Amino acid sequence: MRNKPVIVLLHGHGVNASIWDALQASLSGDYSVVKPDFSAQTHHETIEAYAEDLFSQLRAAEVQACVLVGHSMGGYIALAFAEQHPDLVRGLVLLNSTAFADTDEKKQARQKTVESLQEKGTAPFIEQTVPKMFGERFGQNRADEVQKYVSQFSTLPTEALIAGVKSIAARPDRVAVLQKATFPVLLIAGQQDQLVPFDKSQELFDQVPQAETVVLKNAGHLGVIESPEEVTKAIQDFIGKV
DSSP: TTTTTTEEEETTTSOOGGGGGHHOOOOOOTEEEEEOOOTTOOHHHHSHHHHHHHHHHHHHHOOOEEEEEEEHHHHHHHHHHHHHHHGEEEEEEESSSSSSOOOOHHHHHHHHHHHEEEEEEEHHHHHHGGGGSOOOOHHHHHHHHHHHHHHHHTSSSSHHHHHHHHHHHHHOOOOHHHHHSSSOOOEETTTTTTSSSSHHHHHHHHHHTSSSSETTTOOOOHHHHHHHHHHHHHHHHHHHHH
């Protein structure tokens, strides 16, 4: 890993590291790709704990520096890691993610999600959430593929999903981490994103003017699956500059 630049791909909540498979294949020729999977972790209570777990993994692999690419919750982990270990970060990409904390209203909704998961388990949550991760066009034209992901992620451990929701709800605002960053930042947003609304992404763009930005016009919350070529090119171009 010390011979090639290291790229760390951090998946979001309600999915697992398999969302990165195509991107990993595109990057692995030129870079060492690390693809942690936190989808079965049940013992973390904060985003910071996930970030320290990542730090332990990278230290064990003797990684001296890396570019972080975080999707959704993975972006929250990347921001916490960058705040705690800025000397290890050479670049940061937020993909369908945000640096803003949850509003009180959103935190209340998260609590209801926790209660629903405790009562009903994983499957109903995934059946409701995963289709919302895709933009309208993708959902209509590739319904079978959406259902494939619903089936795949319906096996995620309920306790792991609960741990993730609680950690997400408790995370602080980390816009300042981006504003004060000594490393390059790339923000990629989906114009059809239902989970991180585009107006909030635009607000983040405005608050971090030094960041590079890419808008996926035909993608929702899973841009790496919906617009793989655009996402791959954006990340490759960014890493090339880093």
